[in-house]
Amino acid sequence: MMSSLSSKDEAINREGSRPEILVVADEKVLEKILGQRDENIRAVEERFPVRITVRGDEIQVHGPDIEVVKQVVKFLEQLVEVAEKGYRLTPAEVKYGMNVMTEGGKVDLLSIYEEIIYLTSRGKPVRPRTAGQKKYIEAIKRNDVVFVIGPAGTGKTYLAVAMAVAALKASAISRIVLVRPVVEAGERLGFLPGDVKEKVEPYLRPLYDAFFDLLSPERFMKYLEKNVIELAPLAYMRGRTLNDSFIILDEAQNTTPEQMKMFLTRMGFGSKVVVTGDITQIDLPPGKESGLKVVQNVLEKVAGIEFVWLTNYDVVRHDMVQRIVEAYEVYEKKRGNDQQLS
Numbered sequence: 001m002m003s004s005l006s007s008k009d010e011a012i013n014r015e016g017s018r019p020e021i022l023v024v025a026d027e028k029v030l031e032k033i034l035g036q037r038d039e040n041i042r043a044v045e046e047r048f049p050v051r052i053t054v055r056g057d058e059i060q061v062h063g064p065d066i067e068v069v070k071q072v073v074k075f076l077e078q079l080v081e082v083a084e085k086g087y088r089l090t091p092a093e094v095k096y097g098m099n100v101m102t103e104g105g106k107v108d109l110l111s112i113y114e115e116i117i118y119l120t121s122r123g124k125p126v127r128p129r130t131a132g133q134k135k136y137i138e139a140i141k142r143n144d145v146v147f148v149i150g151p152a153g154t155g156k157t158y159l160a161v162a163m164a165v166a167a168l169k170a171s172a173i174s175r176i177v178l179v180r181p182v183v184e185a186g187e188r189l190g191f192l193p194g195d196v197k198e199k200v201e202p203y204l205r206p207l208y209d210a211f212f213d214l215l216s217p218e219r220f221m222k223y224l225e226k227n228v229i230e231l232a233p234l235a236y237m238r239g240r241t242l243n244d245s246f247i248i249l250d251e252a253q254n255t256t257p258e259q260m261k262m263f264l265t266r267m268g269f270g271s272k273v274v275v276t277g278d279i280t281q282i283d284l285p286p287g288k289e290s291g292l293k294v295v296q297n298v299l300e301k302v303a304g305i306e307f308v309w310l311t312n313y314d315v316v317r318h319d320m321v322q323r324i325v326e327a328y329e330v331y332e333k334k335r336g337n338d339q340q341l342s
Contacts, residue, residue, distance in 0.1 A: 019053075019060040020073045024080060030057065032083035033076065040079070040094045047098050048072050075101055078109045087113045092316065096130055099313050107131075117159070118166040121216040126162045132314035133159060139306045145264070145273045145299075147252075149292065150310025153321040156276040157250050161210040163274070164246035168228070173270070174244040175227065178207050179263065181234040181254045204231045207250065234259055243268035252277035252292045254284055260291030280332065 024030040034041050034054070041052050050063035050072050059076060063069040075097065079089060093109075100107040112134050118126045128134040133155055139146045140163050148156050164176045211220045211229065223229040234255065249255070249263055252275045260275075267273050277292040284290060299305050312325040 019062045020069050022059040022061070022073055022076050022080070023057055024059060025057050026084070027057075029080060029083040030054070030059075032087075032089050033059070033079045035089060035091060035094070039091050040089055043091045043094050044072060044075070044098065047095070047102075071101070075107070078107060081110045082113050085110065085113065093129060096313065096316075100131060118162045118169075118214065120214050121219070126159075126214070128159065129155070129316045130310075130314040132308070132310045133316075136308045136310065137163065139308050140272070140274060143304055143306045144271075145267070145275075145305040146308065147275045147277075147292070147295065147299075147305070148308045148310060149277055149279060150314060151278055151280060151312055151325045153315040153325070154310040155314070155316055156278075156310065157207070157248070158210045158213075160248045160250075160274040160276060161207070162214055164248060165211075165214050167246050167272070173246045173272070175230065175246075176223075177230045177232065177242055177245050177247045178204070179232055179234050179237060179247065179249045180204055180207070180251050181259065204233070207231055234263060237263055237266050240266050241268045242266050242271055244270040245272075247271060247273045249273070249275045250277075253279050253282045253290050255291035256284070256288055257291045257294040260295050264295075280328065 024033065035043075041054075044050070045052055048063070048068055048071075049065065050061050050069055052072075053060045053062070061069050061072050061076070063072075078097065079094070083089060097107050097109050108131075112128055112131060115134060115137065116125045116127045117137060120126060128137050132150075136146075136148050136156075136159060139148075140160070148160070150156055161176075161178070164173070167173045168176055208220075208231075215223070220229065224231070234249070245268070247267065252260065254277075255263065263275075264273065275292070275295075279290060279293055282290050296307060300307065312329065315321050315325055
């Protein structure tokens with residue numbers, strides 16, 4: 001097999017030094033590294049000033065900077081390790097690995113792939129896909145209360161639900177309780193049609209998606225009917241004590257400090273609490289402080305509680321989501337600087 005996977009600028013094409021060569025004897029492993037229509041390798045070429053060609057079982061890396069070429073070869077060796085274990089490589093995961101390597105100088109991709117949290121009803125393995133997500137999962141395992149704060153697309157809710165379902169399957173808990181604050185955005189609940197359940201369901205509906213993916217819809221509805229899984233607005237938590245439960249507070253940036261305290265004190269014996277939120281997307285009325293911001297100062301030194309921060313590097317949705325998150329970060333930082341100067 002021989003293919004030129006991208007055309008680089010003339011400086012690289014004229015590069016006369018000998019390329020660094022990585023031999024991949026297993027054709028199936030080589031196919032996984034290349035990706036569909038060579039998309040994985042193209043992602044590497046777009047990121048670094050190198051040209052990559054494949055001749056038979058050899059991956060050849062050419063480039064004007066030998067140190068960069070060697071760095072790319074080391075990264076490709078990581079991809080080989082992952083592919084040899086049978087894992088499929090996607091362009092998003094390849095780009096994530098390059099981000100981490102560029103930021104920290106090294107990356108251990110295989111350790112991320114090897115941790116499987118749960119197998120869905122269709123046999124799909126659920127696992128952390130970034131180092132930040134892996135840290136998040138480990139925090140849930142060793143703590144009774146975990147706060148995870150990060151932008152959209154970082155898997156905050158999905159991974160918490162996956163851990164909850166895994167705990168339920170292992171009989172470590174007897175039920176799962178998912179809670180969301182109901183924040184009105186232009187419409188008053190009192191004027192919306194239907195009974196209370198019908199009024200709050202649109203706020204909870206996004207949580208159904210994670211359960212439908214992890215469980216069959218039939219099993220999810222059965223658990224819902226038997227109250228093994230409970231989805232409830234935050235206001236319904238007052239006065240309750242939840243024992244032997246995995247309790248998730250989603251969209252916690254939209255709680256007030258009083259609501260956050262009320263929620264956290266619902267925790268009973270044998271329970272675990274995960275609080276998720278994105279402090280860049282607060283929908284509270286002007287003048288109202290976010291409970292998720294305040295709680296960081298209140299509980300940061302309490303034993304058994306851990307805070308995990310995810311970043312745009314942990315975004316596992318479409319590439320465009322990561323670009324959007326980064327653009328908003330730049331905008332918010334610039335606006336903050338402008339306000340300080342004015």
